Amino acid sequence: MTGPEDPPSFRLAYVPGATPGKWVRTWEERLPDVPLALVPVAAAEAPEVLRAGEADAGIVRLPVDRTVFSAIPLYTETTVVVVPKDHLLTAADEVTVADLADDVVFHPLDDVLGWERLPGKPAIERPATTADAIELVAAGVGVLVVPQSLARLHHRKDLTYRTVTDAPRSSVALSWPEDSHTDLVEDFIGIVRGRTVNSTRGRQRPDDAKEGKPKPPAARKPAPAKGSRPRTGGGKGGAKGTGKSSGSRGRPRRRS
Structure with missing residues (x-):
């Protein structure tokens, strides 16, 4: 503490x-x-x-x-079987659980795959650790199925591994x-x-939150009212094509 x-x-x-x-x-x-x-x-x-x-x-x-x-x-993780380099299983790049039927498959007490039913032939007793099981594999007694990271962790020059396509995964x-x-x-x-x-x-720290606060969006010009005509540019001639001055807005002249 x-x-x-x-x-x-x-x-x-x-x-x-x-x-x-x-x-x-x-x-x-x-x-x-x-x-x-x-x-x-x-x-x-x-x-x-x-x-x-x-x-x-x-x-x-x-x-x-x-x-x-x-x-x-x-x-x-990918699940692999660890075997000696001269084992028959090394002839293929991938194997299945059924391919392990003739081998003793070790089931260490620290197994992390959670088998419902272990493949292959059972060992006389369970190794205490994965490291102990690796030693037995190196001695040619059986094989071991583990997550790939554990095969790499316990790497030995005289051992290799192959992917088991249908085994449980961790x-x-x-x-x-x-x-x-x-x-x-x-x-x-x-x-x-x-x-x-x-x-x-x-x-975020309080200061970071203030600095990172997004800016409000820029104000938009109001849209023209429905039905109104847009104002057109022009000089003394006023509205385009009329010829009348836009500045004279008095009463119309009375006819004589």
Whole structure:
């Protein structure tokens, strides 16, 4: 907890595979006086970290409890199968769940895909973590299906991966507790959504709001009344083609 005398700061939790770097760089450019601290968390632990106030917002995996948290979906990942480089599955660019039927498919305890039914043959026991499952794949014991970012995070020279076209997919979102929607959270939302510095959708300081107030539209000349003739230009000759002076408007002369 920070006291009222403490300078402002922003803590951003992020799960394995998430890459908040580009948003952090934009934050540092726009709010150089507000430090941003990154808080790495396991996917399953992210909601509790946010609920406990240990981070102001988080890059998390969906779903989240929408009665407690607000969330802005960011992207949905491609799902891949991680295999040894000499595995038969590497002969194709893409595979299906049915293609995994003859392989042992590991299901780590920190799995984020939420399988209804795991494909392939079950392992004797579940690995504790994705990192442990990767070690087993490298040993040639089985294969592992994960979001592509996790395959990249645990990259090894002796392993590769292929897209699984019909597997469950994992979505990533920016999330924060509904009752903790602070000004700094709104600033980060603006960055994630690609708002510019001068965007009116983001938070504004009072002075900025005054300076950015649009000018009232210029007054327009009233339209001529219905049925009236427009005034035409002319000199001494008055109205065009009449030959009469526009200045003499007295009574007509009496005939003798």
